[in-house]
Amino acid sequence: MAEELPRREFLRIEKLVKTFGGNQVVKGVDLSFDKGEFVSLLGPSGCGKTTILRMIAGFERPDSGRILVEGKDISGLAPNQRKIGMVFQAYALFPNMNVADNIGFGLKIAAMPKPEREARVEEMLKLIGLSGYGKRYPFELSGGQQQRVALARALAPSPRMLLLDEPLSALDAKIRVSLREQIRQIQRELGITTVFVTHDQEEALSISDRIVVLNTGNVEQFGQPFEIYNRPQTRFVATFVGTLNTLNATVADAGAKTVSLGGTTVTIPALPATARNGEAVALTMRPEAVSLANGTARDIVLDGKVAEVSFLGSVIRLKVDLGDNAVNLDTFNDQRTPPPAHGAPVRIGIASSDVLVLER
Amino acid sequence: MKSGKLWSWIIFGLGAAYFLVPLLATFEFSLRIRREGYTFDAYTSVFSDGRFQASFSYSLIVGVCAIVIGLLIVVPAAYYVRLRAPHLRPIIEFITLLPLIIPAIILVFGYIRMYNTSSPLPLLGTNLGTDILLTLAYVALALPYMYRAVDTGLRTIDVQTLTEAANILGANQATIIARVIFPNIIVAVLSGAFLTLAIVIGEFTIASLLNRQVFGVYMQNVGANRAFEPAALAVISFVITWGAMGMIQLLARFAPKTARRD
Numbered sequence: 001m002a003e004e005l006p007r008r009e010f011l012r013i014e015k016l017v018k019t020f021g022g023n024q025v026v027k028g029v030d031l032s033f034d035k036g037e038f039v040s041l042l043g044p045s046g047c048g049k050t051t052i053l054r055m056i057a058g059f060e061r062p063d064s065g066r067i068l069v070e071g072k073d074i075s076g077l078a079p080n081q082r083k084i085g086m087v088f089q090a091y092a093l094f095p096n097m098n099v100a101d102n103i104g105f106g107l108k109i110a111a112m113p114k115p116e117r118e119a120r121v122e123e124m125l126k127l128i129g130l131s132g133y134g135k136r137y138p139f140e141l142s143g144g145q146q147q148r149v150a151l152a153r154a155l156a157p158s159p160r161m162l163l164l165d166e167p168l169s170a171l172d173a174k175i176r177v178s179l180r181e182q183i184r185q186i187q188r189e190l191g192i193t194t195v196f197v198t199h200d201q202e203e204a205l206s207i208s209d210r211i212v213v214l215n216t217g218n219v220e221q222f223g224q225p226f227e228i229y230n231r232p233q234t235r236f237v238a239t240f241v242g243t244l245n246t247l248n249a250t251v252a253d254a255g256a257k258t259v260s261l262g263g264t265t266v267t268i269p270a271l272p273a274t275a276r277n278g279e280a281v282a283l284t285m286r287p288e289a290v291s292l293a294n295g296t297a298r299d300i301v302l303d304g305k306v307a308e309v310s311f312l313g314s315v316i317r318l319k320v321d322l323g324d325n326a327v328n329l330d331t332f333n334d335q336r337t338p339p340p341a342h343g344a345p346v347r348i349g350i351a352s353s354d355v356l357v358l359e360r
Numbered sequence: 361m362k363s364g365k366l367w368s369w370i371i372f373g374l375g376a377a378y379f380l381v382p383l384l385a386t387f388e389f390s391l392r393i394r395r396e397g398y399t400f401d402a403y404t405s406v407f408s409d410g411r412f413q414a415s416f417s418y419s420l421i422v423g424v425c426a427i428v429i430g431l432l433i434v435v436p437a438a439y440y441v442r443l444r445a446p447h448l449r450p451i452i453e454f455i456t457l458l459p460l461i462i463p464a465i466i467l468v469f470g471y472i473r474m475y476n477t478s479s480p481l482p483l484l485g486t487n488l489g490t491d492i493l494l495t496l497a498y499v500a501l502a503l504p505y506m507y508r509a510v511d512t513g514l515r516t517i518d519v520q521t522l523t524e525a526a527n528i529l530g531a532n533q534a535t536i537i538a539r540v541i542f543p544n545i546i547v548a549v550l551s552g553a554f555l556t557l558a559i560v561i562g563e564f565t566i567a568s569l570l571n572r573q574v575f576g577v578y579m580q581n582v583g584a585n586r587a588f589e590p591a592a593l594a595v596i597s598f599v600i601t602w603g604a605m606g607m608i609q610l611l612a613r614f615a616p617k618t619a620r621r622d
Contacts, residue, residue, distance in 0.1 A: 057528055079524070079528045080528065080530045080531060082528070086528045090521050094525070094540050094544070095517070095544055106529035153525075154528075154529075157529065157530065
């Protein structure tokens with residue numbers, strides 16, 4: 001087994017607080033990012049993710065708390081002194097400059113000699129796959145191309161960190177997927193610490209090393225995409241990231257970790273030690289953790305009727321009515337087996353180890 | 361539908377005639393200096409007059425100075441208000457409208473009281489001081505047009521994002537205004553500049569009371585003493601104004617294109 005590389009802290013955020021007009025949008029956030037890491041700030045509108053990013057960039061001043069890069073407090077520095085690259089949602093290319101001048105802007109400000117600057121611009125154009133586009137103006141480029149130029153412009157002065165403020169949200173779905181892959185590839189190639197703000201969970205889960213899930217100015221969970229999705233620590237994370245089934249059950253024997261569900265008693269290893277007999281609990285699981293039983297051995301087996309069938313291409317999502325409860329389950333599309341008909345009786349199976357009991 | 365179109369043309373024709381007939385009549389009159397037929401002698405007489413050249417070049421220099429000073433004040437002010445203090449906008453707009461509310465005669469009497477030779481800042485005591493005062497008066501006079509032109513230009517671009525994008529790339533405020541904001545509002549700025557020039561070229565009240573020989577004062581003098589030359593001057597002054605308007609249109613073609621959003 002490969003030995004895990006030692007972590008090197010690059011960016012530390014300490015007790016960050018920001019208030020706008022009496023509304024506290026960031027409430028004492030503590031975070032620590034490693035060098036070369038790709039971290040996403042994920043959350044709904046108004047959760048404080050963009051405000052945190054803007055405080056890292058220096059566009060907003062924290063009310064209290066500190067931002068440290070490689071151990072040095074940068075909270076008091078102006079944005080133009082922080083050596084940070086940033087890509088904006090609205091591209092923000094300078095309309096009066098062509099692509100080459102846009103990319104070379106930061107280098108010109110840094111007084112880099114012209115031959116070196118031109119070489120660096122060429123290198124950047126090659127990196128983003130737009131060689132030969134240097135003389136074009138932003139209005140002559142598509143949205144995806146403009147955003148790639150914005151990325152090159154941010155990277156050209158070799159910043160120590162890259163901030164991405166929802167850079168893909170103005171693009172259409174196909175370009176969004178290809179550009180996010182390209183961003184990730186370039187980030188890996190350069191090994192630059194990157195903070196990516198998004199409200200799109202699929203985007204965050206697909207490209208991040210780690211994800212910070214934010215809600216109402218607080219960090220709900222900070223971890224790898226696998227942990228965030230499979231082991232959500234709060235009800236908010238469980239419901240915000242992915243689809244979640246909730247089954248209402250009653251604690252049968254707290255000591256033995258058993259609950260009564262649909263007339264049967266099942267063991268739930270995740271039942272918290274604080275649970276009491278007779279208490280109502282919500283058992284949650286992802287749709288892919290539920291399967292059509294069809295004789296397969298699962299420790300929780302329930303009977304119901306198909307309430308809805310949604311054909312999603314490679315996957316078919318079924319909604320099964322269990323009487324008191326209803327669950328969504330995903331099953332692969334098998335060309336030889338048609339999906340169950342609406343109203344058909346089905347038996348579903350759930351592995352008790354996939355069940356989570358959310359406390360809050 | 362057809363009769364509607366006909367009425368539109370009739371109204372357009374009447375409107376055009378209202379403006380063009382007096383102008384054509386003035387032009388025709390300016391050519392009648394000799395009994396034997398039409399000549400451009402009135403124009404030759406005006407152009408060869410040393411006072412015309414002196415007053416016109418003086419007005420031009422004062423106009424250009426007023427434009428430069430006006431831009432140095434208005435562009436950073438409008439930019440700052442849009443970026444950091446949008447709540448101050450109604451106040452700033454009111455201040456910039458004041459020159460339209462206060463007649464020029466009041467303004468110039470105020471200046472004479474404030475800057476006379478017995479005042480703490482006796483600008484009127486010297487020729488240079490009076491020139492400076494006249495230029496600043498024109499800056500104030502052109503403020504409503506200059507501010508609106510620049511503000512309209514700023515409205516067409518995403519000032520905040522462009523500022524932040526340039527700022528994070530290392531640029532300071534002065535560089536951002538000079539290299540990013542200004543080139544993107546150049547057409548609006550030039551509109552303001554040409555409007556200022558048109559106002560300065562025709563201004564009479566302030567210059568006359570400050571005893572400066574500007575083009576407006578020269579026109580008034582000629583008008584009082586000659587018959588055909590004032591008509592020629594009126595036509596020349598129209599040509600200058602239209603030339604300025606034409607320049608605005610021409611420069612608009614070279615405006616930086618805004619980014620396409622798709």
